[in-house]
Amino acid sequence: MTIYSIMPPELVFDGINTEPGPYVSLIVGDVTLQIEAVSPGVGRIVRLLEAPLDAYLRPELSPGTLIPYGQPTT
Template identity: 60%
Template sequence: MTLYTSMPLELVLDGVNTQPGPFVDVVHGGVKMQVEPVSPGIGRIVRLLECPLDAYLDPQYAPGTIVTYASTVG
Protein backbone atom coordinates (compact mmCIF):
# COMPACT_ATOMS: atom_id res chain seq x y z
CA MET A 1 0.00 0.00 0.00
CA THR A 2 1.28 3.44 -0.88
CA LEU A 3 0.26 6.43 1.18
CA TYR A 4 0.89 9.90 -0.20
CA THR A 5 0.59 12.58 2.46
CA SER A 6 2.28 15.79 3.53
CA MET A 7 1.76 14.90 7.21
CA PRO A 8 4.56 13.27 9.23
CA LEU A 9 4.27 9.48 9.39
CA GLU A 10 4.11 9.62 13.21
CA LEU A 11 0.86 11.63 13.04
CA VAL A 12 -0.68 9.43 10.36
CA LEU A 13 -0.01 6.19 12.23
CA ASP A 14 -0.63 7.56 15.74
CA GLY A 15 -2.83 5.13 17.66
CA VAL A 16 -2.79 2.36 15.06
CA ASN A 17 -1.76 -0.23 17.67
CA THR A 18 -4.05 0.88 20.50
CA GLN A 19 -7.37 -0.76 21.27
CA PRO A 20 -10.43 1.53 21.23
CA GLY A 21 -12.95 1.45 24.01
CA PRO A 22 -14.54 0.82 26.39
CA PHE A 23 -17.86 1.14 24.58
CA VAL A 24 -21.42 0.82 25.87
CA ASP A 25 -24.50 -0.19 23.86
CA VAL A 26 -27.47 2.07 24.65
CA VAL A 27 -30.90 2.81 23.21
CA HIS A 28 -31.64 6.50 22.75
CA GLY A 29 -34.84 7.60 21.02
CA GLY A 30 -35.50 4.09 19.74
CA VAL A 31 -32.06 3.84 18.13
CA LYS A 32 -29.56 1.28 19.45
CA MET A 33 -26.07 2.75 19.30
CA GLN A 34 -22.56 2.21 20.57
CA VAL A 35 -21.28 5.08 22.70
CA GLU A 36 -17.98 5.89 24.35
CA PRO A 37 -18.63 7.07 27.92
CA VAL A 38 -17.44 10.62 28.61
CA SER A 39 -18.85 10.96 32.12
CA PRO A 40 -21.57 9.11 34.05
CA GLY A 41 -24.72 9.10 31.92
CA ILE A 42 -23.11 11.00 29.03
CA GLY A 43 -21.45 9.47 26.00
CA ARG A 44 -20.14 10.20 22.51
CA ILE A 45 -21.75 8.25 19.65
CA VAL A 46 -19.34 5.86 17.94
CA ARG A 47 -21.74 4.09 15.58
CA LEU A 48 -25.37 3.13 15.11
CA LEU A 49 -26.17 -0.55 15.62
CA GLU A 50 -29.92 -0.97 15.02
CA CYS A 51 -32.03 1.82 13.58
CA PRO A 52 -34.25 2.80 10.69
CA LEU A 53 -32.35 3.94 7.60
CA ASP A 54 -33.44 7.57 7.93
CA ALA A 55 -31.66 7.77 11.31
CA TYR A 56 -28.34 7.81 9.44
CA LEU A 57 -29.34 11.15 7.90
CA ASP A 58 -30.44 12.68 11.23
CA PRO A 59 -27.70 14.99 12.60
CA GLN A 60 -28.58 14.12 16.21
CA TYR A 61 -27.30 10.57 15.59
CA ALA A 62 -24.06 11.54 13.81
CA PRO A 63 -20.85 9.95 15.13
CA GLY A 64 -19.19 12.22 17.67
CA THR A 65 -22.47 13.68 18.94
CA ILE A 66 -22.83 13.78 22.72
CA VAL A 67 -25.92 12.01 24.09
CA THR A 68 -27.29 11.30 27.54
CA TYR A 69 -28.38 7.82 28.54
CA ALA A 70 -29.77 6.22 31.66
CA SER A 71 -29.49 2.47 31.18
CA THR A 72 -27.37 0.09 29.17
CA VAL A 73 -28.44 -2.72 26.85
CA GLY A 74 -26.64 -6.07 26.95
Protein backbone atom coordinates (compact mmCIF):
# COMPACT_ATOMS: atom_id res chain seq x y z
CA MET A 1 0.00 0.00 0.00
CA THR A 2 1.28 3.45 -0.88
CA ILE A 3 0.20 6.56 1.00
CA TYR A 4 0.66 9.94 -0.65
CA SER A 5 0.41 12.78 1.85
CA ILE A 6 1.90 16.21 2.43
CA MET A 7 1.76 15.55 6.17
CA PRO A 8 4.82 14.13 7.95
CA PRO A 9 4.70 10.36 8.50
CA GLU A 10 4.78 10.88 12.29
CA LEU A 11 1.37 12.56 12.11
CA VAL A 12 -0.11 10.16 9.57
CA PHE A 13 0.81 7.07 11.56
CA ASP A 14 0.31 8.53 15.05
CA GLY A 15 -1.49 5.95 17.19
CA ILE A 16 -1.40 3.14 14.64
CA ASN A 17 -0.01 0.66 17.20
CA THR A 18 -2.29 1.60 20.08
CA GLU A 19 -5.29 -0.53 20.90
CA PRO A 20 -8.65 1.21 21.21
CA GLY A 21 -10.03 1.65 24.71
CA PRO A 22 -12.25 -0.89 26.45
CA TYR A 23 -15.74 -0.92 25.04
CA VAL A 24 -18.96 -1.44 26.99
CA SER A 25 -22.28 -2.65 25.61
CA LEU A 26 -25.22 -0.60 26.83
CA ILE A 27 -28.93 -1.10 26.22
CA VAL A 28 -30.98 2.10 25.94
CA GLY A 29 -34.63 1.31 25.27
CA ASP A 30 -34.67 -0.97 22.24
CA VAL A 31 -31.14 0.01 21.10
CA THR A 32 -27.90 -1.77 22.01
CA LEU A 33 -24.94 0.60 21.88
CA GLN A 34 -21.20 0.06 22.00
CA ILE A 35 -19.64 2.86 24.04
CA GLU A 36 -16.13 3.81 25.08
CA ALA A 37 -15.70 5.06 28.64
CA VAL A 38 -14.54 8.68 28.72
CA SER A 39 -14.86 9.34 32.45
CA PRO A 40 -16.77 7.69 35.32
CA GLY A 41 -20.42 7.61 34.31
CA VAL A 42 -19.87 9.15 30.86
CA GLY A 43 -19.28 7.32 27.60
CA ARG A 44 -18.87 8.12 23.91
CA ILE A 45 -21.00 6.18 21.43
CA VAL A 46 -18.82 4.12 19.10
CA ARG A 47 -21.57 2.37 17.14
CA LEU A 48 -25.04 0.90 17.31
CA LEU A 49 -24.93 -2.88 17.66
CA GLU A 50 -28.65 -3.71 17.50
CA ALA A 51 -31.33 -1.18 16.70
CA PRO A 52 -34.47 -0.63 14.67
CA LEU A 53 -33.80 1.16 11.40
CA ASP A 54 -35.23 4.50 12.54
CA ALA A 55 -32.74 4.62 15.45
CA TYR A 56 -29.91 5.28 12.98
CA LEU A 57 -31.55 8.63 12.12
CA ARG A 58 -31.79 9.84 15.72
CA PRO A 59 -29.11 12.50 16.33
CA GLU A 60 -28.78 11.64 20.04
CA LEU A 61 -27.57 8.14 19.05
CA SER A 62 -24.98 9.21 16.47
CA PRO A 63 -21.39 8.00 16.96
CA GLY A 64 -19.27 10.43 18.97
CA THR A 65 -22.15 11.60 21.16
CA LEU A 66 -21.45 11.63 24.90
CA ILE A 67 -24.05 9.88 27.03
CA PRO A 68 -24.36 9.09 30.75
CA TYR A 69 -24.32 5.43 31.78
CA GLY A 70 -24.16 3.42 34.98
CA GLN A 71 -23.67 4.90 38.40
CA PRO A 72 -20.70 7.24 38.82
CA THR A 73 -18.35 6.07 41.54
CA THR A 74 -17.24 8.73 44.02
